[in-house]
Amino acid sequence: MATRPLSDRERRTLRWGGIGIAAYLVLFFGLQAWSYAQRRRNDYQRLLREASVWNDKLVVYDEKVRMTQDLMELFRMDPGKLSRTSLVAQASAAIQQAAMQGGVQLGPVRETPSRAAGKELTGIQLEGMGPAPSILGFLETLKTLGFPLVTETIQLSPAPMGPAQVKVSLTLLLLDFEQWKTTERRPDA
Numbered sequence: 001m002a003t004r005p006l007s008d009r010e011r012r013t014l015r016w017g018g019i020g021i022a023a024y025l026v027l028f029f030g031l032q033a034w035s036y037a038q039r040r041r042n043d044y045q046r047l048l049r050e051a052s053v054w055n056d057k058l059v060v061y062d063e064k065v066r067m068t069q070d071l072m073e074l075f076r077m078d079p080g081k082l083s084r085t086s087l088v089a090q091a092s093a094a095i096q097q098a099a100m101q102g103g104v105q106l107g108p109v110r111e112t113p114s115r116a117a118g119k120e121l122t123g124i125q126l127e128g129m130g131p132a133p134s135i136l137g138f139l140e141t142l143k144t145l146g147f148p149l150v151t152e153t154i155q156l157s158p159a160p161m162g163p164a165q166v167k168v169s170l171t172l173l174l175l176d177f178e179q180w181k182t183t184e185r186r187p188d189a
Helices: 008-075 087-102 132-144 177-181
Strands: 105-113 120-131 149-158 165-175
Touching (some): 087 105, 087 132, 087 165, 120 132, 132 149, 132 165
Antiparallel strands (some): 120 165
16 A cells, blocks of 8 residues: 655644644643652651651750759769669768768768658668868768768767867668659650
8 A cells, every 4th residue: 555645734733733742741741740749849848847846856855865964974873873782782882981081980870761652762870070171071972972862861060079070960861763763754744
């Protein structure tokens, strides 16, 4: 079969048809690409908003971590290294060592059982004697021993040995971190 040549009018019709089909395909696939890109942009914006919300929540924890690290450095205490079984003995030894280094003569050191409602491991009662600056220095070093100690009572009185001597009676509480961890948290925390 022989093919006849196309007339100018038929060629023009084919050109316009090709242009129309090409325009349709460009619009069809262009709209699909546009809607796909729009979905991706919306997903990205949603992820940015979620990341911003999480970042705002984490800022609070960053501040808590910084404050905790500052307190750990200030008090020279690492709660993760505290062993519950030997904590009382270690704290008592550290207190006695600090007293000796500070020039305070300690008398008897007694450990008292913890109260049922309290959140402490034990109470430590001690008496000591020394010059007033040494006693005050000893009291100041108690917070840097690396143990969760709280001074419950303190009583200062003049010592009968001399005018510059002071007698101190202390009751210290050694806190139990395990009991503090299990307390209920506030809903907003």
